[in-house]
Amino acid sequence: xxxxxxxxxxxxxxxxxxxxxxxxxxxxxxxxxxxxxxxxxxxxxxxxxxxxxxxxxxxxxxxxxxxxxxxxxxxxxxxxxxxxxxxxxxxxxxxxxxxxxxxxxxxxxxxxxxxxxxxxxxxxxxxxxxxxxxxxxxxxxxxxxxxxxxxxxxxxxxxxxxxxxxxxxxxxxxxxxxxxxxxxxxxxxxxxxxxxxxxxxxxxxxxxxxxxxxxxxxxxxxxxxxxxxxxxxxxxxxxxxxxxxxxxxxxxxxxxxxxxxxxxxxxxxxxxxxxxxxxxxxxxxxxxxxxxxxxxxxxxxxxxxxxxxxxxxxxxxxxxxxxxxxxxxxxxxxxxxxxxxxxxxxxxxxxxxxxxxxxxxxxxxxxxxxxxxxxxxxxxxxxxxxxxxxxxxxxxxxxxxxxxxxxxxxxxxxxxxxxxxxxxxxxxxxxxxxxxxxxxxxxxxxxxxxxxxxxxxxxxxxxxxxxxxxxxxxxxxxxxxxxxxxxxxxxxxxxxxxxxxxxxxxxxxxxxxxxxxxxxxxxxxxxxxxxxx
Numbered sequence: 001x002x003x004x005x006x007x008x009x010x011x012x013x014x015x016x017x018x019x020x021x022x023x024x025x026x027x028x029x030x031x032x033x034x035x036x037x038x039x040x041x042x043x044x045x046x047x048x049x050x051x052x053x054x055x056x057x058x059x060x061x062x063x064x065x066x067x068x069x070x071x072x073x074x075x076x077x078x079x080x081x082x083x084x085x086x087x088x089x090x091x092x093x094x095x096x097x098x099x100x101x102x103x104x105x106x107x108x109x110x111x112x113x114x115x116x117x118x119x120x121x122x123x124x125x126x127x128x129x130x131x132x133x134x135x136x137x138x139x140x141x142x143x144x145x146x147x148x149x150x151x152x153x154x155x156x157x158x159x160x161x162x163x164x165x166x167x168x169x170x171x172x173x174x175x176x177x178x179x180x181x182x183x184x185x186x187x188x189x190x191x192x193x194x195x196x197x198x199x200x201x202x203x204x205x206x207x208x209x210x211x212x213x214x215x216x217x218x219x220x221x222x223x224x225x226x227x228x229x230x231x232x233x234x235x236x237x238x239x240x241x242x243x244x245x246x247x248x249x250x251x252x253x254x255x256x257x258x259x260x261x262x263x264x265x266x267x268x269x270x271x272x273x274x275x276x277x278x279x280x281x282x283x284x285x286x287x288x289x290x291x292x293x294x295x296x297x298x299x300x301x302x303x304x305x306x307x308x309x310x311x312x313x314x315x316x317x318x319x320x321x322x323x324x325x326x327x328x329x330x331x332x333x334x335x336x337x338x339x340x341x342x343x344x345x346x347x348x349x350x351x352x353x354x355x356x357x358x359x360x361x362x363x364x365x366x367x368x369x370x371x372x373x374x375x376x377x378x379x380x381x382x383x384x385x386x387x388x389x390x391x392x393x394x395x396x397x398x399x400x401x402x403x404x405x406x407x408x409x410x411x412x413x414x415x416x417x418x419x420x421x422x423x424x425x426x427x428x429x430x431x432x433x434x435x436x437x438x439x440x441x442x443x444x445x446x447x448x449x450x451x452x453x454x455x456x457x458x459x460x461x462x463x464x465x466x467x468x469x470x471x472x473x474x475x476x477x478x479x480x481x482x483x484x485x486x487x488x489x490x491x492x493x494x495x496x497x498x499x500x501x502x503x504x505x506x507x508x509x510x511x512x513x514x515x516x517x518x519x520x521x522x523x524x525x526x527x528x529x530x531x532x533x
């Protein structure tokens with residue numbers, strides 16, 4: 001098929017006769033229409049834009065392929081399906097589930113393609129197992145009104161995004177398999193690079209940002225050679241480079257290699273003895289695959305923990321080791337955590353007594369358990385859950401955020417560290433504190449009524465949103481009318497607190513972060529060195 005002209009050229013031609021008021025944009029695969037929102041209709045939204053072919057049939061467990069071009073105008077007024085997934089832990093409503101899920105959504109305030117506004121691409125969280133860029137929590141209208149083109153994306157999740165198998169690796173021609181969800185994110189960024197100019201966005205000014213598993217993905221994209229040049233700034237909210245690393249076939253870390261996990265899933269589905277096991281696996285329904293895969297949710301959920309895989313190609317090595325060595329992409333970073341990250345995960349841990357808490361610490365930290373207990377003590381049984389929650393929050397979120405800020409400074413780029421502490425008025429929120437993912441409502445400016453926002457919350461949301469947008473525009477979150485946010489330095493060890501008051505502080509959980517950094521370094525030294533892939 002004849003290749004089309006570059007998207008931005010076609011858009012300049014197309015928008016003159018079609019009119020921006022009735023939003024139609026020419027992408028490289030065809031013309032799309034959207035809808036206008038707001039009282040003045042000055043933000044245009046395009047929902048359910050295909051950035052890759054449906055990953056079904058023979059394309060299940062293969063890298064994303066280009067979508068089929070279409071004739072005429074494709075209506076993009078409704079979100080596409082969500083990737084198949086289990087019911088989320090927090091009981092949120094799911095959209096329609098379907099493997100045909102590789103769609104993205106664009107909000108733009110641009111009056112014309114020549115506006116060249118900064119672009120922000122949101123990568124949703126959900127433990128690499130749940131979620132969607134179509135979630136109402138990620139409505140991009142308010143961010144777009146700050147002067148950015150906002151993109152939210154879907155990517156394959158759980159066994160559809162991260163299942164590996166020796167036969168899939170052999171079939172790939174590269175000897176690798178399993179990182180399909182990460183490759184989907186890269187394909188979406190490639191689509192943005194080629195097409196976003198038609199929406200008034202600047203393809204040379206792209207910020208990726210995400211929360212939880214989305215932030216983990218941000219950090220993996222920062223060390224992936226396949227993503228180099230596709231984005232220019234990054235924001236990691238409550239997620240980092242550390243974690244339970246999944247390896248393709250190496251016996252490293254606490255978890256079995258993902259190729260072995262794939263063989264186990266194939267056996268559960270009865271496909272391991274088939275004449276063509278891959279054909280048999282691809283013939284199974286997504287419901288059967290999802291059930292057999294037993295995907296885990298949350299930090300302590302039972303089942304298979306799916307996620308990005310260290311395969312020597314998309315992810316060359318342990319991401320934390322790559323950051324420590326300064327091998328991440330050279331770009332500015334905002335990174336941070338919330339004050340009560342651990343609270344939402346307590347339901348997964350039946351911990352009630354001091355003895356059980358000490359036993360858990362010994363199992364996780366060995367000889368360092370007493371030092372951890374001293375920093376997060378529990379003298380009585382009724383103190384245990386609060387102490388455990390604080391320990392989880394600092395070890396899994398606060399310390400890894402500081403690590404990233406220090407690694408960025410060491411690399412020669414600038415980083416800005418934050419800590420979110422605000423607890424809004426809703427009673428159900430007060431029980432959880434500044435819980436994991438709460439800051440999303442402030443960044444996007446949504447869900448305020450559900451959370452009991454008052455004027456303090458609205459001001460905080462406005463300030464955070466402006467800092468994020470300023471960073472996307474300039475690579476620095478500071479600007480006129482905004483509270484001064486010092487860049488991170490190891491010596492000053494400053495962070496910005498976003499809470500009842502907004503301002504810089506220093507030494508956030510310093511002793512605990514130093515301890516957890518030392519534990520991570522000791523564990524890294526004990527692992528056998530990386531081999532050549």
